[in-house]
Amino acid sequence: MTALLQVEGLGVHYGGIEAVARLDLEVRQGERVTLIGANGAGKSSTLKALAGLVAASAGSIRYDGTDMRALPAWQRVGRGLCLVPEGRGVFSRLTIEENLLMGAYHRGSVPQLSRELDHIYGLLPRLHERRHQAAGTLSGGEQQMLAIGRALMARPRLLMLDEPSMGLAPLMVEKVFEVIRNIVAEGVTLLLVEQNARLALEMCDRAYVMESGRIVLSDSAARCLDNPLVRAAYLG
Amino acid sequence: MDIFLQQLVNGLTLGSIYALVALGYTMVYGIMELINFAHGEVVMVGALVALTVIQALSGQGWPVPLAVLAGVLAAMVVCMVLGLVIERVAYRPLRRAPKLAPLITAIGLSIVLQQLAALIWGRGYLSFPAVLPPVSVAWGGVIITAIQGVIVALAGLIMAGLLVLVQKTALGRAMRATAQNPAVAQLMGVNTDRVIALTFVLGSALAAVAGVMVVAYYNVGNYTMGFMLGLKAFTAAVLGGIGNLPGAMLGGLLLGVVESLGAGYIGDLTGGFFGSNYKDVFAFMVLIGVLVFHPNGLLGSRAQEKV
Numbered sequence: 136m137t138a139l140l141q142v143e144g145l146g147v148h149y150g151g152i153e154a155v156a157r158l159d160l161e162v163r164q165g166e167r168v169t170l171i172g173a174n175g176a177g178k179s180s181t182l183k184a185l186a187g188l189v190a191a192s193a194g195s196i197r198y199d200g201t202d203m204r205a206l207p208a209w210q211r212v213g214r215g216l217c218l219v220p221e222g223r224g225v226f227s228r229l230t231i232e233e234n235l236l237m238g239a240y241h242r243g244s245v246p247q248l249s250r251e252l253d254h255i256y257g258l259l260p261r262l263h264e265r266r267h268q269a270a271g272t273l274s275g276g277e278q279q280m281l282a283i284g285r286a287l288m289a290r291p292r293l294l295m296l297d298e299p300s301m302g303l304a305p306l307m308v309e310k311v312f313e314v315i316r317n318i319v320a321e322g323v324t325l326l327l328v329e330q331n332a333r334l335a336l337e338m339c340d341r342a343y344v345m346e347s348g349r350i351v352l353s354d355s356a357a358r359c360l361d362n363p364l365v366r367a368a369y370l371g
Numbered sequence: 372m373d374i375f376l377q378q379l380v381n382g383l384t385l386g387s388i389y390a391l392v393a394l395g396y397t398m399v400y401g402i403m404e405l406i407n408f409a410h411g412e413v414v415m416v417g418a419l420v421a422l423t424v425i426q427a428l429s430g431q432g433w434p435v436p437l438a439v440l441a442g443v444l445a446a447m448v449v450c451m452v453l454g455l456v457i458e459r460v461a462y463r464p465l466r467r468a469p470k471l472a473p474l475i476t477a478i479g480l481s482i483v484l485q486q487l488a489a490l491i492w493g494r495g496y497l498s499f500p501a502v503l504p505p506v507s508v509a510w511g512g513v514i515i516t517a518i519q520g521v522i523v524a525l526a527g528l529i530m531a532g533l534l535v536l537v538q539k540t541a542l543g544r545a546m547r548a549t550a551q552n553p554a555v556a557q558l559m560g561v562n563t564d565r566v567i568a569l570t571f572v573l574g575s576a577l578a579a580v581a582g583v584m585v586v587a588y589y590n591v592g593n594y595t596m597g598f599m600l601g602l603k604a605f606t607a608a609v610l611g612g613i614g615n616l617p618g619a620m621l622g623g624l625l626l627g628v629v630e631s632l633g634a635g636y637i638g639d640l641t642g643g644f645f646g647s648n649y650k651d652v653f654a655f656m657v658l659i660g661v662l663v664f665h666p667n668g669l670l671g672s673r674a675q676e677k678v
Contacts, residue, residue: 188554208557217558224555226548237548240541241560289559 139164139199139293139324140185140216146193147180147348154180156348158194162293167325169335169356171369172345178328179221181345182297185326186218187211198293213241215292221301221328223282227271231262234270234281238288255284258317276307283314287323294318295326300334312338332369336360344369373512378635379628384519384588386627387526391581392604393611393619394533395574401614402550402570403466408477409457411601412484413450413575417582418592419492421446426500439587446579454575458568481598488594499590522584529580530620533573537616546570550614599651603630606658612671621669629653 138161147155155177162168170178183189185196187208196203198216206214226234235255239248256263259280265273270281279299286294299315300308312334319325319338329335336342336356344352344365352365359365392414399407425442429435461480465473506517537543545566548556553563585600586592607626611618634650661668 186558188557207562208554209560209562212558212560220555220558224552224558226551226555228551229544229547233544233547236541237544237556237559237561240545240548244541285559 138162138197139166140326141197142185142194143197144194145181145184145191145196147177147184147189148192149180149189154348155184158345158348158350160343160350162324162326165322165324166341167319167327167339169327169329169339169342170345171329171332171335171342173368174330176345177348178345179297180348182218182295182326182328183220185295186216186220188218188220209241212289215290216295217286217289217291217293218295219282219286219297219299221297223275223278225270225273225278225281225285228269230267231270231273231281232266234285235262235288238285239290241289251288255287258287258314259284274307276303276311279303279307279311280314283311283318287318291323293324293326295328297328298330299327300329300331308334332365333360374635375632376511376513378631380513380515380519382628382631383624384522384627385631386607386624387523388581388584388588388600388623389604389607389627390530390620390623391526391577391584392600393607393623394530394616395578396605396608397611397613397616397619398546398570398574400608401616402546402567403462404470405462405473406477406605406613407457407462407571407574408474408601408605409461409480409484410574410578411597411599411604412481412488413453413457413578413597414582414585414600414604415488415592415594415597416453416484417446417450417575417579418586418596419488419497419582419594420449421579421583422497422499422586422592423492426497429500439583443580443583446583447576450575450579450582451572454571454578455568457575458571463564463567481601485594485597492594494594497592499586499592501590518587522588525580526584529577533577534616542566542569603651603654606654606661610657610661610668612668615668615670618668618670625669626654626657629657 140162142158142160145155145158146153158181170181172178180189184191187203187206191204199214203211203216226237229237232252235252239245239251261277262281262284270278273281283299296315299311303311308331316338327335327339336359339356342354342356342359343350344359352359354362392410395410396407399405421442424445425438428438428441457480461476462473465476504517507514537546545556545561548559549561549563549566556563585596603626604623607622608619610626611620611622630650630653633653634647637645637647637649
């Protein structure tokens with residue numbers, strides 16, 4: 136089976152600083168893959184390069200058979216390559232419903248939009264109650280839910296989540312991951328970057344471990360959970 | 372009382388024009404935190420283009436309404452192209468530069484546009500052909516001319532249309548999203564470069580209409596007319612809260628009224644020491660007052676983002 140996403144030799148530089156170096160990674164259709172590692176290992180930079188928010192300085196990004204490096208960020212989402220950025224990135228002065236509609240922006244005006252809104256509201260009933268309020272009035276966890284719901288409105292084929300648990304209370308983390316599990320069950324392919332390595336490994340099929348901009352380990356998530364090195368470094 | 376009401380009418384007319392120009396400042400500021408000091412010159416270009424076209428066409432015997440309409444359309448097209456070129460050539464290359472660079476560019480651009488206009492139209496005053504019938508209605512002791520009525524009504528329509536565009540359409544949502552977080556807007560599939568360019572085009576179209584209003588109201592145009600007008604419209608935008616569309620509208624109307632009332636009463640208040648030619652002082656007193664006491668403006672919010 137060919138990969139939905141095939142990354143080879145990816146490099147990302149900020150000025151003279153190398154954030155990601157010679158990174159190889161692949162995600163197959165329907166897979167759940169996680170990228171774990173310490174702070175500053177280059178996980179977010181990798182996702183940003185895949186989404187087009189930062190330019191890759193080397194390597195190739197093949198997604199669904201096309202080279203993504205030639206496309207600007209705003210065209211990549213149209214192919215189903217969709218990133219929920221670190222820090223959620225909700226438009227705080229837009230209403231919740233406007234945020235969700237922004238998710239579907241690249242699809243133009245499609246007739247089934249209100250049905251899809253209802254679907255999202257079904258998954259996230261809290262958002263429905265407050266749909267005409269500014270998104271900035273939501274709590275951190277609710278904003279994360281909104282960001283994920285907004286990404287679903289984009290009809291992603293490959294959903295990339297950057298630190299969905301960041302800054303959330305444990306109970307809220309559990310709720311957010313519940314939502315992510317439901318989405319994955321609907322058949323969305325997932326590339327998850329997460330500080331909470333145990334949570335990530337428990338819900339994914341395969342894992343890559345990053346250190347200082349490089350992949351140092353690639354294995355099934357189950358074997359990573361048992362790997363003594365991973366346990367010592369990331370599972371505590 | 373009659374003087375008061377008359378100056379109120381005059382002020383609302385003037386304020387409608389300020390509001391249209393202030394919207395251009397505030398939209399551009401809202402989306403890229405840039406004060407486009409060349410915006411007043413766009414108004415001037417719109418005014419002079421319309422003046423030229425209307426003069427030429429009415430000289431050839433076109434019916435007045437058609438000639439005016441053609442003048443307005445020509446001014447809008449020229450200004451929209453000008454706005455597009457300004458964004459592309461002067462501001463886009465500086466988007467990642469320190470804030471001072473685009474500001475100085477804006478001032479430089481303003482001088483360039485003024486001098487270009489002087490080359491094209493000369494340094495003299497161009498008079499608006501007396502094509503509009505001087506119709507007016509007297510209402511009590513207050514006289515409202517037809518042109519005043521048209522200016523206020525047209526400005527109101529345009530502003531209502533703009534609010535609907537920004538608040539209710541997908542393009543408007545994309546503009547607001549780009550204003551808040553351009554990177555995330557791109558992740559939603561928004562071509563932010565195009566949205567920013569469109570914002571300039573839209574503001575320039577409003578500037579063109581405002582320019583035509585100015586020459587139709589005062590019957591005269593000149594290559595320097597954009598400077599003071601731009602400065603006052605900027606004041607109006609700051610008064611309303613820069614970046615806030617209803618704020619620009621409110622600020623424009625208020626500033627027009629303050630200026631007209633000030634001009635009407637300053638002679639009486641100072642025992643004739645200052646005449647109405649000091650009216651510009653009021654606009655800038657307002658600017659200073661706002662900056663000192665309420666820098667966010669009337670409707671502006673402290674830009675606090677919840678992280």
